[in-house]
Amino acid sequence: MTDMADVEALLRSALVPVEPSEALSDRLERGLSEITDLAAEELADWELSTMRDPRNWGRPVAAVVVGGAAAGALVLVRARQQQKKKGGGLRALEKSLRDVADDLQKRLDR
């Protein structure tokens, strides 16, 4: 081992990308969904406090739509990852879609 090209080749072999665990992905997506929900709730609270002003009457509806869309986006990430983890196939796709539907239903029930 004597020159920089060799060292660079060794560095490429030694410093390989490290895959995060599924548990981390799940935890992270859950956390992001929660703070997205909180952001939507705070927005809704703020919007309700401004309801006395007719110019703001359309905004609470916007907050609900925004919160739902953001949460939906993160749910879809999880669904895609689960589908990828299971190696694809119709069954995995069906389960992912069911999970998305269940998750969205829970959010609507809150």
Added chain:
Amino acid sequence: MDEIADKQRLDSDFTDLYRAHLRDVYSYSYYRVGNHHDAEDLTEQTFLQAYRHFDRAQRESNGRPLRPWLIRIAHNLAANYYRDRSRKPQTQLEDAAIVSAPHDTEDLVEGRQELQDVLEGVSKLPDDRREALIMRFALGMDNREIARALDRSEGATKVLIHRAIKQLEQGLKEDSPDD
């Protein structure tokens, strides 16, 4: 309705950023702290902090890639991690690199030792040189991206990486039993 569209676009963009760079942030975190448990915490904190500031970062990026910004958050959090807990980087990195590296049977033992020597050499480098090498080789970042992540000029970054490799090369020579 413009606010709704903006928020939807922002969340969609953040989702894309998360999906594209989860492995980058995790890899950087892992090579900084040296164990999976703390790397997971660091990755989680990085994305939560990124989410809070994403709107502003995107506005100020002028269309440039946000990976350097993301890695810079992880870099700052890692610095706090060591400062707050008075910890030093661990060197138990062999599982990530050696399990993934391709070897044939004949070269297995020698190859493992060589990679272990490289990792130990990297861990002994000054912080800025070590981080630049992690960004270059583990994350595949170019000089411009590394410069943005480390808040340096491209020229200074090029010199930094060159010196890091030279120092590592020198260290490997000194540790080699053949020399």
